[in-house]
Amino acid sequence: MDAITTRVVPNPNLPGPRLRNSNPKSILQKKSVVSISCSSAEGSQGVGKRNGLLYGPVQKSKSREIVCSAGAGAGGACVYGDHAVEESHAHAAEEKLGVLLLNLGGPEKLQDVQPFLYNLFADPDIIRLPRLFRFLQRPLAQLISVLRAPKSKEGYAAIGGGSPLRRITDEQAEALKMALEEKKMSANVYVGMRYWFPFTEEAVHQIKKDKITKLVVLPLYPQYSISTSGSSIRVLQDIFSKDSYLSRVPVSIIKSWYQRRGYIESMANLIEQELQSFSNPEEVMIFFSAHGVPVSYVEDAGDPYRDQMEDCIRLIMQELKARGTLNEHTLAYQSRVGPVQWLKPYTDEVLVELGKKGVKSLLAVPVSFVSEHIETLEEIDMEYRELALESGIENWGRVPALGLSPPFISDLADAVIEALPAAQAISTAEITSEEANADPMSFIIKMFFGSILAFFLLLSPKLVSSFRNLL
Numbered sequence: 001m002d003a004i005t006t007r008v009v010p011n012p013n014l015p016g017p018r019l020r021n022s023n024p025k026s027i028l029q030k031k032s033v034v035s036i037s038c039s040s041a042e043g044s045q046g047v048g049k050r051n052g053l054l055y056g057p058v059q060k061s062k063s064r065e066i067v068c069s070a071g072a073g074a075g076g077a078c079v080y081g082d083h084a085v086e087e088s089h090a091h092a093a094e095e096k097l098g099v100l101l102l103n104l105g106g107p108e109k110l111q112d113v114q115p116f117l118y119n120l121f122a123d124p125d126i127i128r129l130p131r132l133f134r135f136l137q138r139p140l141a142q143l144i145s146v147l148r149a150p151k152s153k154e155g156y157a158a159i160g161g162g163s164p165l166r167r168i169t170d171e172q173a174e175a176l177k178m179a180l181e182e183k184k185m186s187a188n189v190y191v192g193m194r195y196w197f198p199f200t201e202e203a204v205h206q207i208k209k210d211k212i213t214k215l216v217v218l219p220l221y222p223q224y225s226i227s228t229s230g231s232s233i234r235v236l237q238d239i240f241s242k243d244s245y246l247s248r249v250p251v252s253i254i255k256s257w258y259q260r261r262g263y264i265e266s267m268a269n270l271i272e273q274e275l276q277s278f279s280n281p282e283e284v285m286i287f288f289s290a291h292g293v294p295v296s297y298v299e300d301a302g303d304p305y306r307d308q309m310e311d312c313i314r315l316i317m318q319e320l321k322a323r324g325t326l327n328e329h330t331l332a333y334q335s336r337v338g339p340v341q342w343l344k345p346y347t348d349e350v351l352v353e354l355g356k357k358g359v360k361s362l363l364a365v366p367v368s369f370v371s372e373h374i375e376t377l378e379e380i381d382m383e384y385r386e387l388a389l390e391s392g393i394e395n396w397g398r399v400p401a402l403g404l405s406p407p408f409i410s411d412l413a414d415a416v417i418e419a420l421p422a423a424q425a426i427s428t429a430e431i432t433s434e435e436a437n438a439d440p441m442s443f444i445i446k447m448f449f450g451s452i453l454a455f456f457l458l459l460s461p462k463l464v465s466s467f468r469n470l471l
């Protein structure tokens with residue numbers, strides 16, 4: 001698992017032991033602060049370099065390039081960095097709590113789909129290339145995004161032409177702010193997306209501008225995976241560690257929260273409610289469908305995702321059992337992409353098997369994500385439903401995503417409050433730039449072999465067509 005290395009850095013601008021050791025609620029100002037869900041339009045400060053259709057925000061970090069479609073939902077790209085924000089020194093009297101919700105992001109319209117996919121596949125936590133071939137990440141991302149875009153576009157077209165993720169996450173941010181206020185905690189809540197607007201960089205820009213003095217980071221993924229929370233946290237650490245103000249702000253990161261009572265109870269509530277829509281609730285098979293990851297993540301890279309997912313299902317079923325709901329259940333993994341092996345069993349295969357075995361009623365439960373998105377609205381509600389009905393399953397239902405469910409949001413607010421005492425400054429010392437350590441000879445060797453591989457990957461029609469078949 002990606003360890004989060006933090007060390008306490010004394011912050012001259014922040015109150016010391018008095019605040020660290022006190023009740024988290026007392027740390028905060030009583031007066032209300034402005035609510036900001038950082039929209040890209042608000043966060044945007046300028047236009048990045050244009051490159052045909054695609055252009056990316058000007059960034060300080062050379063290691064991260066984000067691509068946006070021209071005129072993307074945000075009204076342009078953004079400039080982030082020290083020059084855009086005055087160095088600010090928070091005064092002890094101006095303690096300000098920030099909560100940063102991290103999420104994946106999704107294309108808002110069909111023309112965003114390919115650049116969104118580019119951003120996704122350009123992430124080294126999504127396509128994990130051996131070190132020697134890392135510089136091929138972007139050409140490969142370009143190739144795969146172009147090849148996959150038509151299929152993805154069909155999916156987004158079927159759900160209305162874009163992802164609802166931004167709207168739902170903004171609503172969750174607003175609801176969380178209100179839930180915190182009800183618990184006498186005043187906070188700004190920000191949204192930072194990994195692959196589309198509002199990008200994490202924009203949210204962080206706003207956090208700095210607002211002079212936030214303590215931050216809780218809450219990835220909106222209940223279970224931790226290198227490919228989701230891990231990737232977003234890595235980007236965040238990178239930004240914070242390079243900034244003299246941010247690197248001193250105490251930060252508390254909630255890496256996973258599937259085991260929280262509020263989450264488990266909320267999931268059990270939704271399942272119980274949905275079971276009632278069947279004429280024979282006790283005969284319904286509860287079918288948990290989780291987003292998959294490649295097996296190598298779990299078996300080679302130590303991703304705790306599968307273990308956490310299995311534990312999560314155990315806890316939900318235990319809760320249902322305690323309430324007298326004794327249905328059978330199963331877990332399968334959906335949404336695999338590309339030629340490698342993903343976590344098994346695969347959702348589509350299990351549906352066919354269950355149909356063959358004579359299962360007649362099935363309740364699908366999306367379990368790796370808390371908003372409706374393309375994989376619930378299109379993949380489960382359309383593709384899997386059709387497959388299940390064709391396979392002999394007669395009664396089909398689907399549990400909605402948690403969304404704005406009040407006990408769920410209230411529990412997220414509790415999670416934020418409980419995380420406050422653990423806030424520590426993100427270390428600058430632990431993060432070393434690969435480029436800084438690289439020796440020129442190994443760079444030349446990498447370039448040589450990499451170019452040969454890139455040539456075959458990009459120009460071989462056979463490979464391109466086999467990619468097309470796989471995607």
Ligand SMILES: C=CC1=C(C)c2cc3[nH]c(cc4nc(cc5[nH]c(cc1n2)c(C)c5CCC(=O)O)C(CCC(=O)O)=C4C)c(C)c3C=C
Nearest residue numbers: 106107126152163165225227291292293337368369373374
């Ligand atoms: C826990 C949730 C998720 C995991 C784990 C995850 C891993 C993962 N995903 C891809 C590739 C794609 N994901 C896509 C969309 C997408 N993925 C998640 C969540 C997880 N991904 C969500 C919520 C969404 C939807 C966003 C939305 O717009 O609604 C896509 C794009 C859609 C498509 O073409 O299918 C791709 C591609 C990989 C390769 C991966 C692990 C390595």
Ligand SMILES: [Fe+2]
Nearest residue numbers: 104291292335
């Ligand atoms: Fe995904």
